[in-house]
Amino acid sequence: MKTFTGRSGAVLKTYSILLFFLALKAAGNSAMAWGMKQVPERMSMNPALYLRAMLNPYVAMGIAALILALLIRMALLSLADLSFVLPVTAVGYVISVYLGKALLNETVTRQRWLGTLLIFAGAILVGSTSRNTTQEGAK
Amino acid sequence: MKWVLVAAIVFATVLGDLLQSHEMKRAGEQSVSARGLARLLHVIAQRRLLILGIACNAVSFFSFMALVQTEPLSFAVPASSASFVLETLLAKFVLHERLGARRAAGALAVLAGVVLVGG
Numbered sequence: 001m002k003t004f005t006g007r008s009g010a011v012l013k014t015y016s017i018l019l020f021f022l023a024l025k026a027a028g029n030s031a032m033a034w035g036m037k038q039v040p041e042r043m044s045m046n047p048a049l050y051l052r053a054m055l056n057p058y059v060a061m062g063i064a065a066l067i068l069a070l071l072i073r074m075a076l077l078s079l080a081d082l083s084f085v086l087p088v089t090a091v092g093y094v095i096s097v098y099l100g101k102a103l104l105n106e107t108v109t110r111q112r113w114l115g116t117l118l119i120f121a122g123a124i125l126v127g128s129t130s131r132n133t134t135q136e137g138a139k
Numbered sequence: 140m141k142w143v144l145v146a147a148i149v150f151a152t153v154l155g156d157l158l159q160s161h162e163m164k165r166a167g168e169q170s171v172s173a174r175g176l177a178r179l180l181h182v183i184a185q186r187r188l189l190i191l192g193i194a195c196n197a198v199s200f201f202s203f204m205a206l207v208q209t210e211p212l213s214f215a216v217p218a219s220s221a222s223f224v225l226e227t228l229l230a231k232f233v234l235h236e237r238l239g240a241r242r243a244a245g246a247l248a249v250l251a252g253v254v255l256v257g258g
Contacts, residue, residue, distance in 0.1 A: 033212040036204055043205035050201050059204070070196060071176060077156075078163045081236055087245060093217045100213030108213050115255030116213075118248050119220050125245030 014079045018088060021076060024069040026095045030103055032062030090123035141210050142257075145218045147202040152222040155195030157229055162189040217256040224250045 035058025036043075043049050053059050076085055097116045100106040166182045166189075183189050206215045227246045230236045 029207075029212060029216055032204065033207040033215070036208040039208060043201075043208055047201075050204060053204065053208075066200070071179065074159060074163055075175070075179065077160050078166065078168050081160070081230070081234075087223065087242075087249075090220055090223055090249065093220045096216035097213040100211055100216075104212055106211040106213045111258055112213060112217075112256050115252040115258075116217050118252030118255060119217055120252075122223075122245040122248030122250075122252065125241055125248060 010079065014076065017072060017076050017079070018085075021069055021072045022089065022092050022095065024065050024072065025089075025092050026099060028062045028065030028069055029096050030062075030099045031058045031065065033100070033104055035059035035062055087123045087125075090119055094120045141206065141214075141218075144202050144206040145215075145221065145257075148199045148206065148219045149222040149225060151195045151199035151202065152219070153225045153229060155192045155199060156222075156226055157233060158188050158192030158195065160230075160234060162186050162192065214256060218253060220249055221253045224253075 035056040036053065039053045039056055039059065041049055041052070043053065054063060073085070073089075094116050097108060097112065101108045163182075166186065183193065203215065203219070224246050227238065227242065231238045
């Protein structure tokens, strides 16, 4: 019984962190895309261009959100396997396509939606597998 | 050019994730409280492969910045999910995680999705 509550607690914790990660990632991506399109110089191999682009407030906000998302994702990876984390966070791809259309006024073709739905379907297929799949996790 | 950037994102992400997953498993369970994040930063500083993993993330990140400057977000983000397919394969063969037929089918669906999104 103790083992059971411990397990479901860990699962709840994993999914809460996952939701927080998805929200941050979506906000960060949108801010970044919006800001980068305002930056006049085209990015190349020159690192100075990237540093200057970071002066744009939307790019800076996007970076802050994405760095926090990266740290949260690392915490998530300490709780669950990569082959669990990757498919479930793929839901974020669908969110980003929607935000691209709704917030950034991008044209999303039927083919692109179909591709996005396939990515989503793939995520659902793999999302139902166990939280921790390494040998140690199975013990 | 857009596919060069997508390839840079995919390979850097895959290498970075493998290094991170490997090192974080060795570091043990982490929490997201303020103290937890401080401890996480301490763990990062002590592990070289983890730092290399983060450098890979930086390369992926800058490539993403360049990609969203010229391409729509609704292309850039789903296209980068190609890393998922490569990563699933590597998770099996490098990290020795067990992958079922269901998971393999899911990975194939994602791959097909990426092809459609890029077309």
